[in-house]
Amino acid sequence: EAQVTQNPRYLITVTGKKLTVTCSQNMNHEYMSWYRQDPGLGLRQIYYSMNVEVTDKGDVPEGYKVSRKEKRNFPLILESPSPNQTSLYFCASSPLGKNQETQYFGPGTRLLVL
C-alpha cells in the first residue's frame, strides 16, 4: 500500500532534550516536506526537499533541522525543543514533474514539549 509513515505518532518530551521524528514513503517520490499545524494558523511548511541531499527552508524553519540521505526518508530533528514547538506535525511526499498532482500526507505526529 502506497503510504507515508511517521513515527512516533505521539510524543511528550522536556525542553532541551533532542528528538527526531521519522518520515518514510514507499512511493519513490522525489519531493518530501514537513509541516506544523497550530490552532488558528493552518498548515505551515517547515522544510522541504526536492531530492536526496537537496533541502530548503519553508516558512517556519527556525529550531528545526532535516536531512535527506535516502530518497524514502526525511527525518525532522529538534536539537533543543522548546514549548513553542508543541504542535501537530505532518510529513508529506510528492512526485515531481509536469503531471504530478498531489502531496500525500502522513498521519501526523502530536508533540508536547514541557
Next chain:
Amino acid sequence: DAKTTQPPSMDCAEGRAANLPCNHSTISGNEYVYWYRQIHSQGPQYIIHGLKNNETNEMASLIITEDRKSSTLILPHATLRDTAVYYCIVRVNSGGYQKVTFGTGTKLQVIP
C-alpha cells in the same frame, strides 16, 4: 507561491451543493490552483486541481474564473462526511516544487 484568501467558515445543508470560494488575485500564469481537505486532525487529502479550465472528478468540481483571480470548489451533494477544513493553494506545477503555503482554510460544517 501566491497567497490565497478563503472565508474562515461556512455551513451547508446535507444533500445540497457546497460552494467554497477562494481568492488568488496575485496568481501567476504558470501557477495551478489546488484544493485539499483535512478531516479532524488527519493528514490533508488532495481533492482536485486546475490551471484555467474547469475540472471535475469523482469528489468535486473546480470552477476557475476567466481572469484566474478566484475559484470555487463545488461539492455537488454534501454529506456529513464532507465536514472538514478545505484549503485552497496555488503553486507552480512543472518540477520546480518550491515552498507551499496552505493558509488557514475554510471550515465547512455540513448540517443534517
